[in-house]
Amino acid sequence: MSARIGVITFPGTLDDVDAARAVRYAGAEAVGLWHRDTDLQSVDAVVVPGGFSYGDYLRAGAIAAQSPVMGPVVEAARRGMPVLGICNGFQILCEAGLLPGALVRNTGLRFICREIRLRVENADTAWTAGFEPGAAITVPLKSGEGRFVADEATLDRLEGEGRVVFRYAEPAPNGALRDIAGICSTDGRVVGLMPHPEHAIDPLTGPGVDGLGLFTSVLGRLTAAA
Amino acid sequence: MQDQATGTPPLDTVANAAATPEHEQPWAALGLRDEEYARIREILGRRPTDAELAMYSVMWSEHCSYKSSKVHLRRFGETTTDEMRRHLLAGIGENAGVIDVGDGWAVTFKIESHNHPSYVEPHQGAATGVGGIVRDIMAMGARPVAVMDGLRVGPLDAPDTARVLPGVVSGVGFYGNCLGLPNLGGEVVFDPTYAGNPLVNALCVGVLRTEDLHLAFASGVGNKIVLFGARTGLDGIGGVSVLASETFGEGTGRKKLPSVQVGDPFAEKVLIECCLELYAAGLVVGIQDLGGAGLSCATSELASAGDGGMEIDLDQVHLRAEGMTPAEILSSESQERMCAVVTPENVEAFLAVCERWDVTARVIGEVTDGENLRIHAGGEVVVDVPPRTVAHDGPVYSRPFARPAAQDELQASTTAGLARPGTPAELAEQVVRLASSPQLASRAWVTEQYDRYVRGNTAAATPADAGVLRIDESSDRGIALAIDCNARFCLLDPREGARLALAESVRNVAASGARPVAVSDCLNFGSPEDPAVMWQFAEAVDGLAQACAELGIPVTGGNVSFYNQTATTAILPTPVVGVLGLVDDVHRAVPHGFGAPGDAVWLLGETADELDGSAWAGVVHEHLGGRPPRCDLAAEARLAGVMADGAARGLFSGAHDLSDGGLAHALVECAVDSRVGAAVTLPPGELDPAAALFSESAARMLVSVPAAAEADLARLCVEVGQPAARLGEVGGDALAIDGVDPLDVAELVIAHASTLPSVLDA
Numbered sequence: 001m002s003a004r005i006g007v008i009t010f011p012g013t014l015d016d017v018d019a020a021r022a023v024r025y026a027g028a029e030a031v032g033l034w035h036r037d038t039d040l041q042s043v044d045a046v047v048v049p050g051g052f053s054y055g056d057y058l059r060a061g062a063i064a065a066q067s068p069v070m071g072p073v074v075e076a077a078r079r080g081m082p083v084l085g086i087c088n089g090f091q092i093l094c095e096a097g098l099l100p101g102a103l104v105r106n107t108g109l110r111f112i113c114r115e116i117r118l119r120v121e122n123a124d125t126a127w128t129a130g131f132e133p134g135a136a137i138t139v140p141l142k143s144g145e146g147r148f149v150a151d152e153a154t155l156d157r158l159e160g161e162g163r164v165v166f167r168y169a170e171p172a173p174n175g176a177l178r179d180i181a182g183i184c185s186t187d188g189r190v191v192g193l194m195p196h197p198e199h200a201i202d203p204l205t206g207p208g209v210d211g212l213g214l215f216t217s218v219l220g221r222l223t224a225a226a
Numbered sequence: 227m228q229d230q231a232t233g234t235p236p237l238d239t240v241a242n243a244a245a246t247p248e249h250e251q252p253w254a255a256l257g258l259r260d261e262e263y264a265r266i267r268e269i270l271g272r273r274p275t276d277a278e279l280a281m282y283s284v285m286w287s288e289h290c291s292y293k294s295s296k297v298h299l300r301r302f303g304e305t306t307t308d309e310m311r312r313h314l315l316a317g318i319g320e321n322a323g324v325i326d327v328g329d330g331w332a333v334t335f336k337i338e339s340h341n342h343p344s345y346v347e348p349h350q351g352a353a354t355g356v357g358g359i360v361r362d363i364m365a366m367g368a369r370p371v372a373v374m375d376g377l378r379v380g381p382l383d384a385p386d387t388a389r390v391l392p393g394v395v396s397g398v399g400f401y402g403n404c405l406g407l408p409n410l411g412g413e414v415v416f417d418p419t420y421a422g423n424p425l426v427n428a429l430c431v432g433v434l435r436t437e438d439l440h441l442a443f444a445s446g447v448g449n450k451i452v453l454f455g456a457r458t459g460l461d462g463i464g465g466v467s468v469l470a471s472e473t474f475g476e477g478t479g480r481k482k483l484p485s486v487q488v489g490d491p492f493a494e495k496v497l498i499e500c501c502l503e504l505y506a507a508g509l510v511v512g513i514q515d516l517g518g519a520g521l522s523c524a525t526s527e528l529a530s531a532g533d534g535g536m537e538i539d540l541d542q543v544h545l546r547a548e549g550m551t552p553a554e555i556l557s558s559e560s561q562e563r564m565c566a567v568v569t570p571e572n573v574e575a576f577l578a579v580c581e582r583w584d585v586t587a588r589v590i591g592e593v594t595d596g597e598n599l600r601i602h603a604g605g606e607v608v609v610d611v612p613p614r615t616v617a618h619d620g621p622v623y624s625r626p627f628a629r630p631a632a633q634d635e636l637q638a639s640t641t642a643g644l645a646r647p648g649t650p651a652e653l654a655e656q657v658v659r660l661a662s663s664p665q666l667a668s669r670a671w672v673t674e675q676y677d678r679y680v681r682g683n684t685a686a687a688t689p690a691d692a693g694v695l696r697i698d699e700s701s702d703r704g705i706a707l708a709i710d711c712n713a714r715f716c717l718l719d720p721r722e723g724a725r726l727a728l729a730e731s732v733r734n735v736a737a738s739g740a741r742p743v744a745v746s747d748c749l750n751f752g753s754p755e756d757p758a759v760m761w762q763f764a765e766a767v768d769g770l771a772q773a774c775a776e777l778g779i780p781v782t783g784g785n786v787s788f789y790n791q792t793a794t795t796a797i798l799p800t801p802v803v804g805v806l807g808l809v810d811d812v813h814r815a816v817p818h819g820f821g822a823p824g825d826a827v828w829l830l831g832e833t834a835d836e837l838d839g840s841a842w843a844g845v846v847h848e849h850l851g852g853r854p855p856r857c858d859l860a861a862e863a864r865l866a867g868v869m870a871d872g873a874a875r876g877l878f879s880g881a882h883d884l885s886d887g888g889l890a891h892a893l894v895e896c897a898v899d900s901r902v903g904a905a906v907t908l909p910p911g912e913l914d915p916a917a918a919l920f921s922e923s924a925a926r927m928l929v930s931v932p933a934a935a936e937a938d939l940a941r942l943c944v945e946v947g948q949p950a951a952r953l954g955e956v957g958g959d960a961l962a963i964d965g966v967d968p969l970d971v972a973e974l975v976i977a978h979a980s981t982l983p984s985v986l987d988a
Contacts, residue, residue, distance in 0.1 A: 011584060014406030018682045021699065052404045053493025108987075111399050111675045142403075142677045164899070173300040204813060205792050206679060 001129030003028040003222045005215075006043035008073075008089075010035040010064045014051030015086065015198060020200040023047065026215035035067045044222050045082040045126075046073055048089030050142075050196060060145050061091030067070065070096055082126035082218050083190045087143055090182070090192030094160040099183055099192045101150030103143075111144040116195055117169035118181050122162050125188035127176070129216035136169055137210035139200040141181075148176040148183070153210040158183055166193050227414030237552070238276040239606040247273050256283035262621055265921050269615045277601065277608040280553035283618055284519040285526060288788055291620035292614025294754035295786040301771040302781045310780040313743065315439055321365040321515065322432075323782020324439060326743050327808055331697055332439065332707055334366045335431040337376070337577040337748040337804045339787035343487070344426040348393025349683040352426045353401035353489040357561050360405065360494065361515035364501050365564070367440030368432025371681065372695050373402050374412040375428050376709050376748070376802050378674070380421025382664035382985050387416070388497045390424050391672075392986060397489075398428070399675040404491035405498070408684045409676035410693025412709055413802075416664045422792040427748040427802050429709055433697050438505050444532035444567045447595045451528070451538065452573070454580050455497050455563035458521070462487035462559025468528035493562040500583035501564065512567035522556045522616070524565040525591075526599055529613035531568075535596030536613070537883030540603040543592040552603040567593065574683045621963075628762035637718060639851030641837040646916035653915055656846055658977050660920070661894045663845040666887050668898070669979035689899050690818035691734035691883050694809060704812035708734035708805055712805035712886065713798035714839045715854035720762040721769035724801045725857040728773045729924050733883040736866035737927060739816040739873025745774055747784035747803050754788045762799040763788075770801060776859045778806070814873055819900035821879025821930030823957035827938065829889065830865055831926030832949045833909050835917040841886045842920035861925035868948045869927065877939050880930035880956075888918040892928045897961045898978050903971045906954030907964040913967050930956055 005023045007030050009016045020030035035053075040046070053064035064070065070092070076081045077098055085093035093099045106112060115138055123133040131137070150158070155178055158164055166182035174194070183192025190223050197211030243249070251273065253263040258279075266274050266282050274282060288294060302318060311317065315332055316324040322336035340355025356373060359953055363370045375398050380387045389412075402409050412429070427644045444451065504510050512532070521543070529536040540555050550558070568576050573589060580587035594600075599616070601609035647653045660666050669688065678687040685704060686694035692708040710731040716723030732742045747770065752759040774781055790797045809815050820827070838852025872878055880900065884892045889909070897903055910919040931939050936952075943950040960968040 011496050012404070014404075014495070014680050018680065021682055039884060051406060052492060052495075055404070055490065057492070063673065110396070111403060111677075113403075113674050113677050113679075140679050144403075154262050196679065202682070204685050 001195060003044045003219055004031050006031045006033040006040055006046040008033045008035065008046065008048050008069055010053035010067060012052045012055050013049055015049040015196065019047045019049040019086065022201045022212065022215050025201050025212055026219055028219055033069055035069050037069045038072060040072050045218050048083065048085040048092050050087030050089055053088055061088060061095040064092045065095035074098060077190050080096040080187060080189050082221065084127050085192035085212065086196055086198060087194055090194055093190060094193045097188050098185060100154050101148055101183065103145050103194065104147050104149055105145050106147050108119055109121065112173050113140065113142040116141045118166045118195060119169050121167050122165045122184065124192050125165055125184045126221045127191040127214045127218050129221055130213050137213065138207045138210045139195045139197050140206065141195040143194055146174040146176065148180045150177065161186065165191055237604055237606055237608065239608055240275055242375065242899065243275045246270045249273060251279055253279065253283065257287055258283050262286060265621065265892060266352060270571060270611065272939050273610050276872065277552035277556055278611055280557045281522040281526065281609065283559050284522050286620040290523060291521050293621045294788060295763065296622050296625050297624050298767040301768050305771040305775040306780045309777055313939040314780060314782060315436065316366065316441065317780065317782050320783065321362040323744060323746060325365055325782065325806065326436060327697065327703060329701060330436055330705065331701065331703065332434050332436045333431060333697065333806065334363055334368045334434065335429060335746055335804065335806050336362055336783050337427050337429040337709065337802060338362065338785040339750060340426045340428065341424065341750065341787050341790055344394055345390065345422065345424050348390045349397040350488055352394040352397030353671055354487045354561055355426050355428045356401040357489045357491065357494050358396055358517045359428045361564065363430045363432035363515060364498055365440065365513050365515040366432060367438040367505050368434035368435065369502055370407055370430050370432045370498060371683065372410050372693065373407045373428060373430050374693060374707060374709055375426065376413040378415045378417065378420040378425035378800065380416065381418055382416050384421050384851055386421055386857060388986065394424065395672050395675055401489055401491045403677045405495050406680045407449045408466055408678045408680050408687065410678065410684065410695065410707060411673060411688025414669050414672050417798060419795065419797045421791045421821045423797045425750050425790065425800060429804050431707060440510060440513050442592050444512060444528040444536055446569065447534055447593055448570055449511055449538065449593045450570055450573050450589045452566045452568050452569045452576060452587055452593040453543060453563065453590045454566065454585055456490065456493050456560055457544045457546035457586065458549065458555055458558045458560065461552060463554055463557050476694050477717045487559045487561050489561050496583050496585060497562055497564065498689065498934065500580055500585045503579050504576060507575065507579065509568060509572045509579065510566050511569060514565045516563040516565060518559065520556065520558045526613045526616040528565065528567065528730060529599045529825045530617040532593060535594040536591060536599045537594050538591035538601045540601060542588050544586050544588050552601065552608045553927045576956045613987050617943055625754050625760045626757045627764050628757040629761050630758035636851055637853055641843050641849060641852055644843065644847045644849060646914060648735065650965055650967045650980050653919065653965065654969060656918065657890045657894065657966065657969065660841060660845050660887050660891055662977040662981050663976060664981055665841050665845060666891055668979045670979060671982035671986055685812045685815055689895065691737040692740065694738050694812060694815045696812045702811045702813060704809035704815060706735045706740035706807035706809055709802055710734060713800040714844065714850055716766060716799040716801065717837050717850065718852060718854050720765035720799050722735055722854050722857055723799065724766035724769040725773040726768060726854055726924060727801055727803040729857050729859060730860045730885050731803045732777065732862055732866055735805045735807035735818065736869040737881045737883045739814060739869055740809045741870045742779055742805050742866060744806045745779055745781045746801060747781060747884045749784065749786045750790055750797060750800040750802065752791035756796065759796050766799055766801045770803065773859055777863055814876065816873045816878045816881045819880050819882060819957045820896040820902055820904060821932065823902060825879050825930040825932050825956045826936050827904055827906055827953045827956060828929050828931055828950055829909050829926065829953050830868060830929060830948060830950050831861065832909065832923065833889065833913060833918060833921055833926065835913055836921045836923045837917060840920060840922045855923050857924055864946055865925050865927055866946055868942060872939060872942060875938065877935040878929050878932060879932050884926040884928060886919045887920065888922050893961055893963065894974055896928060897971050898975050901971065903958035903960045903962065904954060904956045905958065906961040909951045909953065932960065
């Protein structure tokens with residue numbers, strides 16, 4: 001039986017179809033989860049996709065973090081279920097307290113959509129185990145509030161604990177502190193990143209297939225655990 | 227959020243109107259002429275109520291009634307043959323044209339303008355422009371799958387451009403990005419005539435299964451009218467009649483600021499998903515979006531397209547403001563609303579779907595067996611009108627038109643006397659000057675603010691000549707889309723210019739290997755009350771209609787925007803033409819730019835000395851005069867055929883059409899976009915190097931061809947009589963054009979990329 005990976009749809013979620021496609025391309029079954037669900041349908045992992053959940057009202061990710069489905073997601077994550085937050089999903093995971101720091105307005109104050117090179121700084125998380133440490137991958141970045149910020153102590157701790165998972169290979173176009181593009185939880189099971197690996201799974205529609213590695217990585221972990 | 231209507235006037239009922247014929251009404255302030263008001267009184271046999279007057283005034287505005295353009299737009303119908311209609315499931319008159327693309331799939335697309343609001347409030351004006359065209363596509367039963375936009379503003383360095391362009395771009399991006407629709411590209415054009423008259427033309431394309439096609443009509447006595455989506459508020463009231471149909475001029479512009487609507491893309495995203503679920507469940511008989519003229523338009527159009535009358539109760543409309551009058555409710559242009567016709571037994575299920583998406587929905591009326599549209603408020607009848615008289619029987623004007631006296635002088639002022647560069651250094655300098663000019667520089671500053679990836683079906687987007695989209699994951703079928711207009715050509719000769727706009731759009735689509743199948747247009751002009759403008763319009767429409775007939779591709783819908791002028795200065799005549807093409811297999815679509823190093827570079831088509839109206843004349847000499855390049859549609863069709871056949875056989879590793887800036891700029895863009903140089907000669911012939919490089923002769927394409935495919939391409943060209951010349955090969959770090967100093971690709975990239983940021987980020 002193949003692994004089952006949940007993909008959450010909030011009102012205003014946009015990249016859920018893309019995340020579900022990436023899950024399928026990686027060889028797993030994509031299970032749609034609705035924001036009002038309180039049952040995760042026994043999925044093995046969850047992707048919180050990008051978009052503008054609840055229209056970014058109040059603050060990007062703030063309302064989604066309080067929605068019914070996030071209760072069980074947070075609970076399962078604390079027990080070690082792999083969770084990936086992409087873009088708005090990353091913002092939601094920060095708002096839900098699963099990841100430290102916050103994502104704020106890009107320094108240029110404009111939405112940025114371009115293909116960007118990332119360095120995989122930690123190839124030992126649930127979502128990056130299939131990469132070589134230090135590997136360079138190209139995926140699209142597309143966000144207006146993608147600038148990762150945290151206080152100095154938190155940044156030092158993240159660096160010290162190897163929890164910076166992805167770093168922009170060029171100066172961060174959004175002004176992210178220490179060029180941080182993605183981070184993980186202490187156990188390496190919860191990963192959040194601003195760029196979009198789910199848009200880099202097919203050369204026809206994206207910059208290549210580098211993004212697929214995140215989804216195949218988690219499959220490897222799930223299979224190994226089973 | 228509550229906004230307040232102040233000083234609610236007493237209800238003006240039908241009975242009251244009949245009893246008070248002498249009551250003075252502000253028809254002139256609402257944009258109606260004396261004779262139009264008299265005609266309304268004649269239709270009703272009494273004076274209209276305030277609510278009726280509001281309905282007629284918005285629906286009879288230029289924007290909604292096409293009263294000045296109707297007599298000319300008939301040309302599109304007259305020139306469309308049954309053969310051209312073969313693949314059309316819906317055409318002009320519906321919310322958008324629908325084309326059968328095979329395998330049970332259909333595609334619907336349309337362009338619409340949102341020009342005047344985008345001048346007053348660039349961000350919201352542009353945002354709601356996107357929102358409006360997306361709802362048009364939703365109303366056909368389709369899932370919106372992509373947007374494009376054609377933007378025209380004043381000179382890059384004009385003070386107001388720094389307000390208008392960033393605002394418009396942020397509005398287009400904010401709305402489209404938040405809606406989850408990839409933006410495939412479009413146009414950004416700078417010209418002094420657009421200062422004070424920016425053009426924001428938004429295109430949306432949708433995909434549907436043919437059985438899901440929905441049309442706007444209200445039939446079936448007893449069927450319910452459901453209004454769903456956002457609440458109705460005081461925003462955008464009078465926007466149509468007052469904003470969109472009056473020229474900005476001294477003393478008239480500023481006080482109308484609050485009429486621009488405010489968009490909420492989140493509400494629209496939810497509305498899209500809600501509508502698609504309603505369609506899939508078979509819960510909708512007819513549907514209409516609420517755009518310009520709001521409920522006035524939706525109720526009168528639904529009723530007049532149906533087979534009976536309609537009763538509406540405004541007390542059921544969910545409002546955002548207190549104390550709104552019936553006239554205000556009927557003419558409000560609050561965004562993100564739809565109106566559906568639902569059978570009584572399905573109402574409960576319909577409301578349940580809306581509830582699932584947290585979309586507010588209310589039954590506001592029903593279809594009756596009467597003749598009239600009757601609208602109630604506060605228990606009284608406030609509107610009682612034959613719906614056709616509101617929606618379709620508005621005034622029609624045959625405006626006087628006349629070729630302007632200055633046209634001969636303009637055409638006589640050719641580029642023949644302008645100094646042309648001759649030395650390799652001069653030529654190189656002008657190639658770079660063009661590439662870095664605002665007219666031709668990279669648009670990345672704009673397009674990097676738009677999401678192009680979402681939904682994962684985008685096979686090509688800007689700077690490709692055409693956007694290419696896979697229609698669905700389950701299929702390899704694709705569509706290609708381009709919008710274009712060279713308005714400088716249109717000023718010199720509106721008829722030929724409109725034909726050239728079609729030709730260029732067709733060529734852009736052909737560059738991807740797609741076969742062009744349908745057209746949508748957005749006709750932006752000055753005041754129809756100026757005979758010279760009306761002549762431009764008549765010429766352009768007739769030229770475009772005939773050109774479409776020659777190419778055998780129908781106009782499926784579109785939009786007219788008049789009054790794009792400040793005082794007596796009209797914009798360049800700007801008939802923007804969108805073309806939809808079909809790709810059998812998206813994996814075989816031709817990439818943009820140069821192919822791999824070692825591939826041959828060929829020029830398809832013939833180059834004549836045609837510099838009048840060119841980017842070269844504009845940038846180097848600030849000159850605009852003479853006659854536009856000749857438009858040979860047979861040559862365009864042949865070229866498009868070669869591209870489609872060659873693409874199907876895999877002959878091309880890259881392509882780029884020739885248009886603004888001629889061969890020189892096409893070479894530069896290929897080098898810049900593919901980050902590789904080339905060594906080429908100029909095409910054989912008698913032309914001087916400046917003409918060979920900068921002429922904007924139509925029906926030309928630059929293609930890259932792997933060595934193994936060159937013989938096949940040569941054979942294909944001979945078979946169909948396609949003129950073609952091998953110019954050289956891809957490769958190296960420089961663009962080396964014979965007779966021109968070599969240009970370093972890395973330096974070209976910077977020259978091309980820096981212009982917009984250097985001004986807009988300053």
